[in-house]
Amino acid sequence: MIVLATHNGVVIAERSEDWREVRRGLEGRHVTSVIAREGTILAGTRDGIFRSDDDGQTWHETSAGLTIRHVRWLAFHPDISDFEAAGTEPAGIFISRDGGGTWRAAPEVAQLRDRYHWFLPYSPEAGCVRGFAFHGPRAYAAVEVGGVLRSDDHGATWRLAEGSDGSPDLKGPPEPLIYPDVHSLEVHPSSADLVTAPTGGGFYRSFDGGKNWRLLYNCYCRAVWVDPQDPLHMILSPADGVDTNGRIEETRDGGKTWKLASTGLAAPWPRRMVERFAQVGDELFGVLSNGQLISAPLATLEWRAILPDLRDVNAVTAAG
Numbered sequence: 001m002i003v004l005a006t007h008n009g010v011v012i013a014e015r016s017e018d019w020r021e022v023r024r025g026l027e028g029r030h031v032t033s034v035i036a037r038e039g040t041i042l043a044g045t046r047d048g049i050f051r052s053d054d055d056g057q058t059w060h061e062t063s064a065g066l067t068i069r070h071v072r073w074l075a076f077h078p079d080i081s082d083f084e085a086a087g088t089e090p091a092g093i094f095i096s097r098d099g100g101g102t103w104r105a106a107p108e109v110a111q112l113r114d115r116y117h118w119f120l121p122y123s124p125e126a127g128c129v130r131g132f133a134f135h136g137p138r139a140y141a142a143v144e145v146g147g148v149l150r151s152d153d154h155g156a157t158w159r160l161a162e163g164s165d166g167s168p169d170l171k172g173p174p175e176p177l178i179y180p181d182v183h184s185l186e187v188h189p190s191s192a193d194l195v196t197a198p199t200g201g202g203f204y205r206s207f208d209g210g211k212n213w214r215l216l217y218n219c220y221c222r223a224v225w226v227d228p229q230d231p232l233h234m235i236l237s238p239a240d241g242v243d244t245n246g247r248i249e250e251t252r253d254g255g256k257t258w259k260l261a262s263t264g265l266a267a268p269w270p271r272r273m274v275e276r277f278a279q280v281g282d283e284l285f286g287v288l289s290n291g292q293l294i295s296a297p298l299a300t301l302e303w304r305a306i307l308p309d310l311r312d313v314n315a316v317t318a319a320g
Helices: 107-116
Strands: 002-006 010-017 019-025 031-037 040-045 048-052 070-075 083-090 092-096 128-135 136-142 147-151 195-199 202-208 214-216 219-226 234-239 249-251 276-280 283-288 294-296 304-306 311-317
Touching: 002 040, 010 031, 031 070, 040 070, 048 070, 070 128, 083 136, 092 107, 195 234, 202 219, 234 276, 276 311, 283 311
Parallel strands: 031 311, 219 276
Antiparallel strands: 002 010, 002 031, 002 311, 010 019, 031 040, 040 048, 070 083, 083 092, 083 128, 128 136, 136 147, 195 202, 195 219, 202 214, 219 234, 234 249, 276 283, 283 294, 294 304
16 A cells, blocks of 8 residues: 555555555645554644544644644654654754654754755745655755755754755855755665765765765756665656656666666656655655656566546655
8 A cells, every 4th residue: 555645635545456546534735745654644734744543544633843834744764663754844854753743843953044044946935854864873854945954863953964055055066065955865775874865956976974975967856766775776857957858767887877767658758857756665656746646666667657537646655
């Protein structure tokens, strides 16, 4: 089963021969993100966080301590039970240690936001946190538009990664600094220092925990999948600009060379791109910027549309 965050609530879908919708919840709410594990689903919305303990049949709000209500992204630590993180708009980070029951703000993030005047080009709010990556006590957060944040104490405190200057100037700094319009982050299981970052100014990788960044692909991108078994193998969603000529490409040599991996798709898409990737078992899902959902077996990367009647998907995750 998979759980989908949509413009109109949460959708639960299951696959027999094909994927089909089996249940909806939180109808009427714009759900921005969703996580699920250990029988619990947490849904981030534009007005708080909601929890279900019965596979999405019933929901209750669980926003205690969440002083910024607009949630842009939810994530959990893969190795620590009851460790969840919420990124908000305007940019803020909230950590829960009790399965989302209560949330604690990271005040230093708000201080950085105000000091550097983070912003969003499409919103009056002061930036947003729209991605997390975890490895042991290390954590990273993606700020649009602001850069990369790092924590070395299980999310208790946050600072700018050394290779991120905090300036939201879209002209961007040169290497080894990272472009400030950071859309998501991935840290590889083999090392807390091996981090990749799709940004509005290119696809970057750091080998030293965000101190120095290398531009691997000069493009506009929002999402990447990194093979947990092989850090040289990555699937990226480059575009020529915002939602312009989006496509899917693959590298097996760490970004030295790329090839199209868009079999089954009418790509490049003139006016859309992949917004998010999510692995569920041996299948890779892609959420497109127009709200459509696609998937492909990782073994073949032959893509097809999933649940074609849904046109407003924001995120997908495996049912925990």
